[in-house]
Amino acid sequence: VSFEVTILGSSSALPTSERFPTAHLLIVNERFFLIDCGEGTQIQLRRFRFNPARISHIFISHLHGDHVFGLFGLLSSLGLMGRQSEIHLYGPEGLQVLLQDHLKYFGPLPYEIIYHFPDDYGEFFYEDDHITVKAIPLAHRTTTYGFIFREKPRMLNIKKEKIGELGLGIADMVKIKRGEDFVLPDGKVVPNRAITLPPYHPRSYAYISDTRFAPSIVEDIKEVDLLFHEATFAEEDSRLAAGNWHSTARQAAEIASRANVRQLLIGHFSTRYKHVDMLLKEAVEVFPDTIAVKDGDRFSLPLEREEEEKV
Amino acid sequence: VSFEVTILGSSSALPTSERFPTAHLLIVNERFFLIDCGEGTQIQLRRFRFNPARISHIFISHLHGDHVFGLFGLLSSLGLMGRQSEIHLYGPEGLQVLLQDHLKYFGPLPYEIIYHFPDDYGEFFYEDDHITVKAIPLAHRTTTYGFIFREKPRMLNIKKEKIGELGLGIADMVKIKRGEDFVLPDGKVVPNRAITLPPYHPRSYAYISDTRFAPSIVEDIKEVDLLFHEATFAEEDSRLAAGNWHSTARQAAEIASRANVRQLLIGHFSTRYKHVDMLLKEAVEVFPDTIAVKDGDRFSLPLEREEEEKV
Numbered sequence: 001v002s003f004e005v006t007i008l009g010s011s012s013a014l015p016t017s018e019r020f021p022t023a024h025l026l027i028v029n030e031r032f033f034l035i036d037c038g039e040g041t042q043i044q045l046r047r048f049r050f051n052p053a054r055i056s057h058i059f060i061s062h063l064h065g066d067h068v069f070g071l072f073g074l075l076s077s078l079g080l081m082g083r084q085s086e087i088h089l090y091g092p093e094g095l096q097v098l099l100q101d102h103l104k105y106f107g108p109l110p111y112e113i114i115y116h117f118p119d120d121y122g123e124f125f126y127e128d129d130h131i132t133v134k135a136i137p138l139a140h141r142t143t144t145y146g147f148i149f150r151e152k153p154r155m156l157n158i159k160k161e162k163i164g165e166l167g168l169g170i171a172d173m174v175k176i177k178r179g180e181d182f183v184l185p186d187g188k189v190v191p192n193r194a195i196t197l198p199p200y201h202p203r204s205y206a207y208i209s210d211t212r213f214a215p216s217i218v219e220d221i222k223e224v225d226l227l228f229h230e231a232t233f234a235e236e237d238s239r240l241a242a243g244n245w246h247s248t249a250r251q252a253a254e255i256a257s258r259a260n261v262r263q264l265l266i267g268h269f270s271t272r273y274k275h276v277d278m279l280l281k282e283a284v285e286v287f288p289d290t291i292a293v294k295d296g297d298r299f300s301l302p303l304e305r306e307e308e309e310k311v
Numbered sequence: 312v313s314f315e316v317t318i319l320g321s322s323s324a325l326p327t328s329e330r331f332p333t334a335h336l337l338i339v340n341e342r343f344f345l346i347d348c349g350e351g352t353q354i355q356l357r358r359f360r361f362n363p364a365r366i367s368h369i370f371i372s373h374l375h376g377d378h379v380f381g382l383f384g385l386l387s388s389l390g391l392m393g394r395q396s397e398i399h400l401y402g403p404e405g406l407q408v409l410l411q412d413h414l415k416y417f418g419p420l421p422y423e424i425i426y427h428f429p430d431d432y433g434e435f436f437y438e439d440d441h442i443t444v445k446a447i448p449l450a451h452r453t454t455t456y457g458f459i460f461r462e463k464p465r466m467l468n469i470k471k472e473k474i475g476e477l478g479l480g481i482a483d484m485v486k487i488k489r490g491e492d493f494v495l496p497d498g499k500v501v502p503n504r505a506i507t508l509p510p511y512h513p514r515s516y517a518y519i520s521d522t523r524f525a526p527s528i529v530e531d532i533k534e535v536d537l538l539f540h541e542a543t544f545a546e547e548d549s550r551l552a553a554g555n556w557h558s559t560a561r562q563a564a565e566i567a568s569r570a571n572v573r574q575l576l577i578g579h580f581s582t583r584y585k586h587v588d589m590l591l592k593e594a595v596e597v598f599p600d601t602i603a604v605k606d607g608d609r610f611s612l613p614l615e616r617e618e619e620e621k622v
Contacts, residue, residue: 013391017358021384039384040351047328065387065417072383073332073350076376080324098416105409106376 001029001130003151003203004300005226007293008044009036010267012232012246013066019295020044021066022268024228026149026205029130034058035147035207041070042077048296053081057126059133060091061209062144063098072102079109090116090125090135092143118145136220138211141245146211148221151202162195198306205301206261209268212242213251218258225301227256228293231266234273235282249279253286264290265299312340312441314462314514315611316537318604319355320347321578323543323557324377330606331355332377333579335539337460337516340441345369346458346518352381353388359607364392368437370444371402372520373455374409383413390420401427401436401446403454429456447531449522452556457522459532462513473506509617516612517572520579523553524562529569536612538567539604542577545584546593560590564597575601576610 004027009020021038025045032055034041045052052074061067075087089095096115103109118125118135126133131151138144155177162168166182176182182190206221209230221227229252233241241248247255249266256264264287269276280292291297315338320331332349336356343366345352356363363385372378386398400406407426414420429436429446437444441463446456466488473479477493487493493501517532520541532538540563544552552559558566560577567575575598580587591603602608 014388015354015357015384017354020354039381040354043326043328043331043351046326063416065384069380069384069387070350073326073376073380076380077325094416101412101416105374105405105412 001303002300003028003205003303004298005205005228005265006048006050006299007265007267007295007297008041008048009038010269010293010295010297011038011066012230012268012270013064014271015039015066016271019269021069022209023070024207025050028149028151031128031130032056033133033149036061036067036209037070037074038066039069039073042074044295052078053083055087056085057088058090059126059147059207060089060095061138061146061207062140062142063092063094064142064210067209068095071099072106075099075109075113076106079111083111086112086114088114088116090118090133090147092145093117093119094143134220136217138208138217139214139245140210140212144210146206146208146217146221148204148206148224150204150224153202154199156192156196156199158196166190166195201304201306203301203303208255210246212245213247213254215255215258218255221255221259221261223260223262225262226265226299227259227261227263228265228267229255230268231279231283231292232268232270234279237270237272249283250286253283253290256287256290262289263299265293266290267293312614313611314339314516314614315609316516316539316576317359317361317610318576318578318606318608319352319359320349321580321604321606321608322349322377323541323579323581324375325582326350326377327582330580332380333520334381335518336361339460339462342439342441343367344444344460347372347378347520348381348385349377350380350384353385355606363389364394366398367396368399369401370437370458370518371400371406372449372457372518373451373453374403374405375453375521378520379406382410383417386410386420386424387417390422394422397423397425399425399427401429401444401458403456404428404430405454445531447528449519449528450525450556451521451523455521457517457519457528457532459515459517459535461515461535464513465510467503467507467510469507477501477506512615512617514612514614519566521557523556524558524565526566526569529566532566532570532572534571534573536573537576537610538570538572538574539576539578540566541579542590542594542603543579543581545590548581548583560594561597564594564601567598567601573600574610576604577601578604 006025008023011019022036023041024035026033124132125135134148135145204224206224231249231252232246283290317336319334322330331351333347334352335346337344435443436446445459449455515535516537517535542560542563543557594601
């Protein structure tokens with residue numbers, strides 16, 4: 001079961017010849033989630049061999065051009081490719097008015113767009129059998145959301161050999177998977193831990209872009225496996241960062257450290273820095289497990305069992 | 312003095328990993344003319360090392376996404392780069408309403424956009440000291456213009472050694488450059504052809520995209536040095552071409568042949584063809600001097616003297 005993030009664009013407002021504007025593709029269990037859609041996203045999808053037609057869920061963090069200008073071309077191309085099934089768009093409310101205005105000139109599309117706004121939802125902005133997505137407000141110039149994708153906790157796995165050994169029926173197995181002990185006909189109790197393997201660890205990915213340093217998000221992204229946090233500026237430009245509602249690389253690392261995440265990805269680099277080594281260095285000083293992403297990078301989280309509880 | 316066309320995007324409606332949507336850059340005498348602006352044009356400009364800030368004149372053939380979706384990002388980036396001087400936009404009238412609607416969400420820009428529509432002009436849609444641009448209607452599903460860029464005819468050049476030899480003054484030289492003979496004090500006539508070199512050939516480029524087979528344009532593009540003509544389809548799909556208001560490669564070549572152009576460039580290829588060799592072959596059968604363009608191709612027209620008239 002896959003859980004993989006691909007960086008489609010890693011620049012900030014201005015693209016370069018090497019870095020497209022922001023877009024990430026998260027694939028969970030073969031389902032495609034596109035997160036932000038800067039100009040050229042459909043081209044990057046093709047370049048990195050992802051079929052755009054497989055996208056049905058698009059999350060937009062905020063309505064700045066470098067996060068959304070690729071949407072027009074992508075939606076149009078999906079129509080030209082003969083799409084009929086719905087596209088679900090998740091993002092700030094303005095998205096609907098904006099797209100409807102746009103489609104007055106370039107539409108209509110041969111499929112329906114279904115809009116979802118965070119305010120219409122309770123705890124989870126999105127939910128299916130495998131994952132939940134939580135939208136959290138960020139601190140940017142315009143209404144902006146971060147998105148936290150978490151796999152649902154899995155049930156315990158019964159050790160295969162125990163099924164025959166103990167003569168387990170379906171009803172027994174459901175109870176055991178939920179954590180109950182098994183009681184033999186003679187009344188003897190077989191403890192759950194003797195029959196089961198710990199479940200697979202629920203993997204998680206948090207996408208935080210764009211935002212000023214915002215410690216308020218730490219609670220929500222606590223212990224995620226993979227945190228992407230924007231790092232537009234270097235520490236020497238921290239005033240510029242604050243003034244433009246962006247973060248420095250060190251601030252991204254500070255958030256990662258406080259949230260005790262497993263790995264930090266930084267991106268959304270300002271074009272003022274020829275090389276991102278300096279930004280990476282500043283982040284690593286605070287949070288060693290940091291990677292400065294580039295277009296085309298893939299981060300695949302393996303399926304791992306939870307460590308057994310210490311008793 | 313440069314006269315160079317660079318292909319920034321050579322695909323039709325759907326981009327591929329190799330071909331961006333349509334955009335051409337024409338540079339005449341250091342002045343940049345952007346012709347159409349498909350998604351990713353600003354990225355292609357950077358990739359091929361052109362500074363987007365040098366663009367002040369943008370020609371848009373028609374309002375289909377694959378010719379215009381890059382405009383939003385380009386105009387926005389120019390603003391972020393601190394541009395203050397005007398951008399001149401030449402294209403169908405709808406462009407103004409569309410962009411003004413768009414800028415309600417993503418504007419304002421720190422510079423002015425000046426809109427130019429063909430109907431407001433007489434013979435030439437654009438004119439400066441060096442070139443004229445004529446807009447001609449094409450046969451597409453929506454209002455679409457082809458653009459013909461022609462250098463202005465140059466005056467004759469006086470052979471350097473003749474200036475001292477004959478003791479030419481400025482007034483004499485102006486007359487000679489216009490074609491007059493020179494009369495010596497003793498009344499003897501020195502024929503113009505003996506004192507002058509033929510002028511440089513005025514170079515020309517015609518951009519024809521998108522259109523059905525349209526023989527009506529032949530008169531206007533007569534004898535251009537370089538003709539770009541869309542060639543979306545192969546001959547076996549000629550019905551599809553006509554039904555979708557596009558041309559086949561052979562039809563492009565037929566236009567080039569009737570107009571007696573020097574060289575034909577074909578592009579705007581449908582993604583249905585894995586290789587464009589077949590399209591090229593079909594065109595070459597009708598017009599041998601044909602090139603199937605790809606992104607990044609540059610076509611530089613040298614400065615050449617007109618051939619001397621046969622007397």
